[in-house]
Amino acid sequence: MSVSRSEYCVIACAEAWRxxxxxxxxxxxxxxxxxxxxxxxxxxxxxxxxxGEAMLVGLDGTVEGWLPYRRHLTMVTGGRRHVMMGxxxxxxxxxxxxxxxxxxxxxxxxxLGVRGAPVNTLNNPVSYWVPxxxxxxxVERVDMVCGVGYDRAAGARYHRIPRVVSDLGVLDFAxxxxxxxxxxxxxGVTAEQVREATGFNLVIGDDVPYTREPSADELRLIRAxxxxxxxxxxxxxx
Amino acid sequence: xxxxxxxxxxxxxxxxxxxxxxxxxWGSRRKPMALVRALLRSEVTDLTVVSYxxxxxxxxxxxxxxxxxVTAFVTLDSIPLEPHYRAARERGDFALTExxxxxxxxxxxxxxxxxxxLPVRAGxxxxxxxxxPGLRTVTSPYEEEGGREEFVAVPALRMDAALxxxxxxxxxxxxxxxxxxxYFDDLxxxxxxxxxxxxxxxxxxxxxxxxxxxxxxxxxxxxxxxxVETPNGAHFTSCAPDYxxxxxxxxxxxxxxxxxxxxxxxxxxxxxxxxxxxxxxxKEQR
Numbered sequence: 001m002s003v004s005r006s007e008y009c010v011i012a013c014a015e016a017w018r019x020x021x022x023x024x025x026x027x028x029x030x031x032x033x034x035x036x037x038x039x040x041x042x043x044x045x046x047x048x049x050x051x052g053e054a055m056l057v058g059l060d061g062t063v064e065g066w067l068p069y070r071r072h073l074t075m076v077t078g079g080r081r082h083v084m085m086g087x088x089x090x091x092x093x094x095x096x097x098x099x100x101x102x103x104x105x106x107x108x109x110x111x112l113g114v115r116g117a118p119v120n121t122l123n124n125p126v127s128y129w130v131p132x133x134x135x136x137x138x139v140e141r142v143d144m145v146c147g148v149g150y151d152r153a154a155g156a157r158y159h160r161i162p163r164v165v166s167d168l169g170v171l172d173f174a175x176x177x178x179x180x181x182x183x184x185x186x187x188g189v190t191a192e193q194v195r196e197a198t199g200f201n202l203v204i205g206d207d208v209p210y211t212r213e214p215s216a217d218e219l220r221l222i223r224a225x226x227x228x229x230x231x232x233x234x235x236x237x238x
Numbered sequence: 239x240x241x242x243x244x245x246x247x248x249x250x251x252x253x254x255x256x257x258x259x260x261x262x263x264w265g266s267r268r269k270p271m272a273l274v275r276a277l278l279r280s281e282v283t284d285l286t287v288v289s290y291x292x293x294x295x296x297x298x299x300x301x302x303x304x305x306x307x308v309t310a311f312v313t314l315d316s317i318p319l320e321p322h323y324r325a326a327r328e329r330g331d332f333a334l335t336e337x338x339x340x341x342x343x344x345x346x347x348x349x350x351x352x353x354x355x356l357p358v359r360a361g362x363x364x365x366x367x368x369x370x371p372g373l374r375t376v377t378s379p380y381e382e383e384g385g386r387e388e389f390v391a392v393p394a395l396r397m398d399a400a401l402x403x404x405x406x407x408x409x410x411x412x413x414x415x416x417x418x419x420x421y422f423d424d425l426x427x428x429x430x431x432x433x434x435x436x437x438x439x440x441x442x443x444x445x446x447x448x449x450x451x452x453x454x455x456x457x458x459x460x461x462x463x464x465x466v467e468t469p470n471g472a473h474f475t476s477c478a479p480d481y482x483x484x485x486x487x488x489x490x491x492x493x494x495x496x497x498x499x500x501x502x503x504x505x506x507x508x509x510x511x512x513x514x515x516x517x518x519x520x521k522e523q524r
Binding site: 115 | 249264291309310311313324328338339340341343352360362363364365366369388418419420470
């Protein structure tokens with residue numbers, strides 16, 4: 001059975017939490033949640049997960065701890081967490097915006113607000129998930145810096161953006177000036193497609209690898225155990 | 239000992255236009271909605287509101303009662319963007335002090351501890367600094383490896399009054415939460431000059447710990463001015479374990495033009511009228 005685009009996205013999200021050890025995986029959004037669960041079921045069994053409210057739970061829902069917001073925020077500042085947030089806008093250095101579009105004084109579109117993006121980015125690893133890669137999201141300049149990017153993180157000792165996963169590929173900041181680079185393409189996508197869907201000059205090497213294939217066991221877990229209803233196909237169309 | 243019981247109208251009667259009011263809960267969870275609705279029936283306006291925002295903000299913003307909002311977000315949780323808040327913001331109806339979730343929490347801690355500020359590793363590098371030009375930073379006074387780190391000095395979020403909703407309370411002002419998360423309701427009460435606790439059910443003091451652990455006693459009477467009993471008073475936000483969020487009604491709230499919603503559900507004489515209007519609507523849906 002062929003692997004769908006959304007399944008590559010689950011794999012690419014899961015990989016964000018590889019070798020993370022005993023930290024809280026905080027996925028925001030459906031496909032990051034499936035990725036975190038896949039990582040915990042396979043190569044990162046020590047990850048902690050929440051039930052979306054105040055409980056730390058195992059894969060079967062067994063409560064193993066208590067994490068109300070006040071303690072969650074301490075987990076952030078203690079650094080024992082890797083969050084994958086969404087982004088209304090993100091720029092070449094990883095500055096992220098979820099607050100508003102347009103002029104902050106009187107926005108064209110009010111979004112969520114800064115939420116915890118400022119504290120997250122200065123304290124624990126922050127990855128991002130963009131379900132629809134476009135030049136409206138990947139912009140030259142974000143309208144309101146919520147999550148701090150590499151060019152504004154001088155002196156921030158715990159700042160790290162491991163990866164940005166989109167429906168087209170995986171991006172990272174492994175370049176000399178820490179600007180965004182195309183790290184892998186999901187099979188079926190071309191580098192040209194990513195270039196066109198990005199509103200800034202993305203670093204694209206000569207031989208961009210493909211996002212890795214899921215193993216047979218991973219595919220079975222995604223399809224039969226983690227997302228039997230196929231909700232992933234709604235977030236990312238084939 | 240002082241009996242602090244009062245009706246919602248008396249709480250609102252003690253509020254004044256221009257005050258700074260803190261509202262407990264988080265997003266669309268355990269919000270003191272009965273008190274917010276009582277406020278909407280009053281003439282109190284021109285408020286500075288401090289809240290991890292949910293429909294409390296949507297309602298007050300739509301009704302034009304907010305002069306300034308202090309928040310990190312406004313959301314209905316299951317509906318990510320609060321439509322009435324959004325519309326008011328896009329109209330430029332009020333001033334916004336937008337700070338990070340952690341900055342907000344340490345601002346409450348500072349106020350509760352009578353400190354002018356607390357240092358937080360959040361905000362620097364972000365546009366929170368640009369949109370809050372009054373924010374100052376402090377440098378660690380201690381030598382450490384990697385040099386002296388700079389932090390944001392989050393100012394105390396001191397309030398004239400706080401409104402919170404809890405599961406149980408006694409007449410003295412001891413409040414209990416029975417759900418999974420205390421949110422920051424204790425801090426709101428301690429950070430305010432006057433705090434009003436709304437509860438699902440009023441009980442005798444001895445009842446509070448009869449079947450529940452003492453850690454559920456979140457709010458202590460020394461930080462409480464008034465106690466109100468309003469069953470279903472957090473509606474339509476969640477108030478676990480007493481009830482979940484009323485998702486159908488929240489959806490109605492989010493999709494109905496404001497004047498229409500206000501006319502049907504908020505034009506009654508008191509909280510009882512609101513609850514009857516909600517019941518009638520649910521009956522129609524069957």
